[in-house]
Amino acid sequence: MEKKEEKREVEMISAKEIRDKYLRHDMMPHIFCTGCGIGNVLDYTLWALEKEGLDMDKTVFLSGIGCSSRLPGYIDVDSLHTTHGRALAFATGVKITNPELNVIVFTGDGDCMGIGGNHFIHACRRNIDITVIAVNNYIYGMTGGQVAPTTPEGDYATTAPYGNLEPAFDMSEMAISSGATYVARWGVKRPNQPINSIQEALQNKGMSFVEMMSPCTTAYSRQNRMGSIEEFWDWYDNKTILAEDHERIKQYGSEEEKEELKDKIKVGVLHKEEKKSLSERIQELIEEVQV
Amino acid sequence: MMKPGTYFMEGNTACAEGAIAAGCTFFAGYPITPASEILERMAKRFPEFHGSYLQMEDELASITAILGASWAGRKAMTATSGPGFSLMMENYGLGLMTETPCVIVNVMRGGPSTGLPTKVAQGDVNQTRWGTHGDVGVVVYVPSSPQEMFDLTIKAFNTSEKYRLPVVVLSDEMVSHMTEKVDIPKKEDIEIVERKKPEEPPERSLPFCPDEDLVPPMANAGEGYSVHVTGLTHDEKGHPSIDEETQNKLVTRLIDKIRKNADDILEYEEYMVQDADIIVVAYGSVYRAAREAVEIARDKGIKAGLLRPITIWPFPEDRIYDLAKNGTDNFLVAEINFGQIVFEVERCTGGAANTYLAPRMGGNIHTPEEIVDRMEAIEEGKIPDFKE
Ligand SMILES: Cc1ncc(C[n+]2csc(CCOP(=O)(O)OP(=O)(O)O)c2C)c(N)n1
Numbered sequence: 154m155e156k157k158e159e160k161r162e163v164e165m166i167s168a169k170e171i172r173d174k175y176l177r178h179d180m181m182p183h184i185f186c187t188g189c190g191i192g193n194v195l196d197y198t199l200w201a202l203e204k205e206g207l208d209m210d211k212t213v214f215l216s217g218i219g220c221s222s223r224l225p226g227y228i229d230v231d232s233l234h235t236t237h238g239r240a241l242a243f244a245t246g247v248k249i250t251n252p253e254l255n256v257i258v259f260t261g262d263g264d265c266m267g268i269g270g271n272h273f274i275h276a277c278r279r280n281i282d283i284t285v286i287a288v289n290n291y292i293y294g295m296t297g298g299q300v301a302p303t304t305p306e307g308d309y310a311t312t313a314p315y316g317n318l319e320p321a322f323d324m325s326e327m328a329i330s331s332g333a334t335y336v337a338r339w340g341v342k343r344p345n346q347p348i349n350s351i352q353e354a355l356q357n358k359g360m361s362f363v364e365m366m367s368p369c370t371t372a373y374s375r376q377n378r379m380g381s382i383e384e385f386w387d388w389y390d391n392k393t394i395l396a397e398d399h400e401r402i403k404q405y406g407s408e409e410e411k412e413e414l415k416d417k418i419k420v421g422v423l424h425k426e427e428k429k430s431l432s433e434r435i436q437e438l439i440e441e442v443q444v
Numbered sequence: 445m446m447k448p449g450t451y452f453m454e455g456n457t458a459c460a461e462g463a464i465a466a467g468c469t470f471f472a473g474y475p476i477t478p479a480s481e482i483l484e485r486m487a488k489r490f491p492e493f494h495g496s497y498l499q500m501e502d503e504l505a506s507i508t509a510i511l512g513a514s515w516a517g518r519k520a521m522t523a524t525s526g527p528g529f530s531l532m533m534e535n536y537g538l539g540l541m542t543e544t545p546c547v548i549v550n551v552m553r554g555g556p557s558t559g560l561p562t563k564v565a566q567g568d569v570n571q572t573r574w575g576t577h578g579d580v581g582v583v584v585y586v587p588s589s590p591q592e593m594f595d596l597t598i599k600a601f602n603t604s605e606k607y608r609l610p611v612v613v614l615s616d617e618m619v620s621h622m623t624e625k626v627d628i629p630k631k632e633d634i635e636i637v638e639r640k641k642p643e644e645p646p647e648r649s650l651p652f653c654p655d656e657d658l659v660p661p662m663a664n665a666g667e668g669y670s671v672h673v674t675g676l677t678h679d680e681k682g683h684p685s686i687d688e689e690t691q692n693k694l695v696t697r698l699i700d701k702i703r704k705n706a707d708d709i710l711e712y713e714e715y716m717v718q719d720a721d722i723i724v725v726a727y728g729s730v731y732r733a734a735r736e737a738v739e740i741a742r743d744k745g746i747k748a749g750l751l752r753p754i755t756i757w758p759f760p761e762d763r764i765y766d767l768a769k770n771g772t773d774n775f776l777v778a779e780i781n782f783g784q785i786v787f788e789v790e791r792c793t794g795g796a797a798n799t800y801l802a803p804r805m806g807g808n809i810h811t812p813e814e815i816v817d818r819m820e821a822i823e824e825g826k827i828p829d830f831k832e
Contacts, residue, residue, distance in 0.1 A: 177672070180683060210668040215512075226672055226684065231665040233515060234674035234684075235508065236538050242505035246512025246520065247665060249496050250470045254516065254666050272508075275501040435496050442491035 177229040190367030193341040201351035212255040219261035221288035238269025241276040256283040262303040277331035282430040290369035298372030334359035336424040340389035396421035453626040455590040456481035462597030469495035470520040472509035478617040479551040482523040503528035517664035523549035537576035539610035552616040554806030564617040565806030566780040581702030602637035618729035653680040658701040711754035720749030737815035768797035778802040
């Protein structure tokens with residue numbers, strides 16, 4: 154991704170200054186419910202943009218359809234709010250034809266892994282130089298809490314009133330196996346790691362995927378008897394394990410520790426690799442054919 | 445673009461070359477008979493002049509990617525046939541709603557479903573008009589020769605840029621796979637239209653506020669205008685809105701943009717209609733047989749004429765009404781479907797003439813003789829109405 158200048162002094166900046174600088178104020182009030190994690194994801198993204206010093210005139214946000222896909226509308230940049238599941242195909246057209254643009258996509262778990270699953274795996278395979286920030290709330294939020302391909306087995310949804318019978322997809326594992334070159338997953342509870350991770354994702358020249366585990370207090374908590382946002386955050390702490398710890402236990406842990414791993418969700422930077430992006434390969438081809 | 449001159453060229457190749465001549469630098473597609481030659485030509489040609497070609501995972505992605513390329517400032521195209529065109533309906537609508545210039549080529553083959561992949565039909569005419577959900581105004585060109593595959597593809601790009609919408613080139617298997625003489629003009633003899641750019645500075649710009657022609661100027665992504673583009677109903681700022689008034693204003697403008705500029709967009713060709721008692725209406729490959737049929741009928745003493753819509757949408761409605769009012773008794777629509785444009789013709793005559801159909805279900809075009817037989821039967825009063 155293109156930075157404004159190579160070396161930048163990062164000045165101290167307040168949250169208010171961040172809001173003033175990046176948000177499209179005449180779009181407020183926003184649509185998100187109290188306790189929703191999507192605002193945290195936006196906040197972390199804006200801090201990462203600020204730290205990285207991206208030129209906002211050369212930055213484009215895209216999204217599909219869903220609560221999380223409303224985010225680009227609130228940022229004062231070129232923002233393309235497309236159709237359900239199709240943002241990655243749209244973003245492919247933008248990035249391939251104008252490689253100087255920084256392209257960032259917000260998507261939901263249904264948008265990305267349900268209706269858009271095919272575009273998702275192919276965007277990873279092509280290693281398009283874009284950053285995808287997926288808000289995983291394990292449910293279809295916008296439409297009122299229907300089951301998603303990411304909903305844990307046994308959990309309740311309006312269309313899984315007896316509990317979800319199907320196993321869930323792991324989006325980050327899917328990104329890795331499909332060819333993405335930077336993959337990380339974090340809960341929204343703590344800001345620092347996600348901010349750093351989104352910044353690394355922006356720096357990666359290739360397909361970067363950051364999965365943010367994010368509470369849907371309205372559609373998910375109610376149906377799954379999680380009363381408050383605090384319960385959600387405890388759930389993240391109890392349910393997740395840092396990728397490094399996971400690796401250590403797998404190698405050196407006791408049998409009980411290994412047994413416990415089975416129910417855990419790995420968080421952290423899950424994958425990093427250097428590989429040419431599709432834009433670079435197209436550029437090389439053009440030079441070859443011209444000669 | 446290609447060196448100017450006269451070539452012996454296949455319709456699909458001419459279409460790809462027309463796109464290149466129009467300034468198209470991005471193509472995204474998914475293979476399908478009988479459109480694949482367009483993809484293959486683009487894949488070969490694009491790196492030669494800094495364009496890019498992508499074979500996408502499906503047609504949903506193909507059309508969406510070209511919309512993205514258009515917002516990134518490029519002229520872009522996709523090509524497909526019936527099954528893929530059906531998949532494109534969702535984002536054809538997104539393109540119409542967000543006023544995104546681009547070109548979609550649909551080479552018609554026999555349907556429904558997988559149908560007759562390698563053979564001609566014209567069953568998608570109404571789909572191009574009514575296939576996406578909601579009310580829309582559309583522009584659709586129907587070529588009937590390889591030369592027109594070249595010329596009308598350029599026109600489709602020009603119209604898409606001028607009126608800001610995805611424009612369809614509706615070819616059929618026969619026209620696309622026909623090899624004929626194609627003249628490639630000199631670059632300076634080809635008219636090229638580019639999208640209007642905003643004159644206001646970003647802070648004062650209303651990205652979806654139209655000029656007098658009902659078309660808003662377009663700032664591409666990366667030009668500093670911070671445009672919000674959404675398929676949701678939006679106001680002139682581009683911001684989503686759920687009120688009835690905004691919906692009314694936007695949808696009316698999107699339809700009027702085509703309706704009120706129809707005189708500028710509309711194209712048709714006439715042959716011997718002046719004194720005609722019976723006019724054959726035909727388009728695409730069928731036009732070629734219909735023209736011969738009119739000549740045979742004239743030799744037999746039938747006062748026959750021909751009307752060929754070149755833009756099938758907008759449709760030459762006023763012209764048909766005039767002809768019906770001024771002496772033409774009968775219209776005969778020859779099309780490779782069970783009757784689509786025939787209803788449009790019947791509507792446009794306003795009851796001032798009779799309308800008949802010469803249908804075919806696909807696989808081949810009409811023979812001139814069968815169209816002549818139909819004309820004779822109509823003249824002799826043997827066919828009560830077009831449902832017979
Ligand atoms: C083609 C299509 N099918 C269905 C819908 C309805 N729909 C809108 S949002 C949504 C689910 C969104 O869920 P997710 O992507 O997980 O995002 P969230 O709202 O949870 O952030 C659905 C099914 C649609 N807009 N388009």
